Amino acid sequence: MKYDEGYLYGKRELERSSNYNMSYKFIKEYLQLDDSIFSHHDNCYYLENYCHIEHRGGHRYLRPSKCSKFVLKQGYHLFHNYKWTYSYHGTDSKNIDSILKYGLKIPGSLAGDKVVPSVHGSTYGNGIYTSKIPLYSQLYAPVVKWYGKYFQTILMVRQRSESIDVQEGEGTYTINMLNYKNLHKLYKGKISASEMQYVCFDENSCVLHALLVKVHDYDPKDSDGGEYHKISKILDNLK
Numbered sequence: 120m121k122y123d124e125g126y127l128y129g130k131r132e133l134e135r136s137s138n139y140n141m142s143y144k145f146i147k148e149y150l151q152l153d154d155s156i157f158s159h160h161d162n163c164y165y166l167e168n169y170c171h172i173e174h175r176g177g178h179r180y181l182r183p184s185k186c187s188k189f190v191l192k193q194g195y196h197l198f199h200n201y202k203w204t205y206s207y208h209g210t211d212s213k214n215i216d217s218i219l220k221y222g223l224k225i226p227g228s229l230a231g232d233k234v235v236p237s238v239h240g241s242t243y244g245n246g247i248y249t250s251k252i253p254l255y256s257q258l259y260a261p262v263v264k265w266y267g268k269y270f271q272t273i274l275m276v277r278q279r280s281e282s283i284d285v286q287e288g289e290g291t292y293t294i295n296m297l298n299y300k301n302l303h304k305l306y307k308g309k310i311s312a313s314e315m316q317y318v319c320f321d322e323n324s325c326v327l328h329a330l331l332v333k334v335h336d337y338d339p340k341d342s343d344g345g346e347y348h349k350i351s352k353i354l355d356n357l358k
Contacts, residue, residue: 126182127164139164142187142332145270149263150215152330161190161198169254169353172309176204176280179310180251183207185346186273186333191219194277194328203277205328206249206317209260212272215330223247223276223325243286246320249276250288253331254350255302255315258292262338269335275328278317282324288316296340297347297354304357305350 133139139162146152168182190198197203208223221230225246228235250256253273260271289312293302303312319325337344 125168126166126188133162133164136164136187138185138334139187141266141268141334142270143189145265145332145334146189146330149265149270150212150272152216152219156192156219157330158190158192158195163188169350170306172306173205176202176278178204178251178280178283179314180205181253181306181310183253183273183275183331186253186331188275189330189332191327191329193219194326197277197326197328200277202280203326204251204280204283206251206276206278206283207253207256207331208247208249208274208276209256209258210272210274211261212263212270215272215274218274219327219330222322222327223274225320225322228322243284243316243318244320246284246318247322247325248288249278249317249319249325250315251317252302252306252310252315254305255288255293257333257339258296260333262335262340264338269338271333271335271339273331273333275331277326277328278319279321279324282319282321284318284320285314286316286318287313297351299351299354301354302350305354307357 164187165183168184171182224230224235226235263270294300303310339346
């Protein structure tokens with residue numbers, strides 16, 4: 120498996136990608152999102168970048184893998200601002216519409232007229248939880264089966280560097296999903312277990328950049344053809 124294949128970019132390349140086209144259909148028909156919220160000119164489809172590390176805003180982050188990126192207009196002003204780092208926030212597809220309207224909110228605050236619940240707890244304090252590692256955030260994105268495919272939604276976020284509180288974060292979710300608790304080893308020592316998760320206590324320091332949609336032929340948890348099984352095999356090979 121190649122670890123750094125980059126991405127497909129540009130109208131012609133994207134039109135030839137069946138996964139990109141299916142993801143676009145998903146956001147239009149299943150999520151029912153209007154094109155007016157996107158800046159489609161900068162969309163892309165990420166290939167297999169499981170170990171591709173870049174730097175933004177004084178922090179390392181990983182490119183996503185095997186997913187479509189739909190750039191949002193609301194965060195476009197930060198597109199070329201490299202003082203703000205990238206991070207990821209996996210979420211249930213049913214939350215996407217509200218998050219795109221109101222932004223990422225701290226549990227207990229209001230999104231419109233509804234109080235935002237704490238879904239996964241607050242081990243490191245009551246804040247917005249993200250990760251520099253898209254695969255880790257993906258574990259928090261429930262799978263939706265639609266048209267015989269399996270979909271997950273992840274938000275790509277730009278964060279003000281000084282607002283980030285770095286925490287460990289590995290444990291229960293990686294054990295349950297991957298049967299591992301050392302996902303950081305996938306990145307060959309360049310990322311440690313102690314920097315897996317970000318916590319932000321200032322909503323204005325977390326700006327939505329893009330919606331990522333992953334489409335799978337199999338449920339990612341499937342032990343034969345699923346992505347989590349493939350990732351576990353990569354980790355086995357790194358021992």
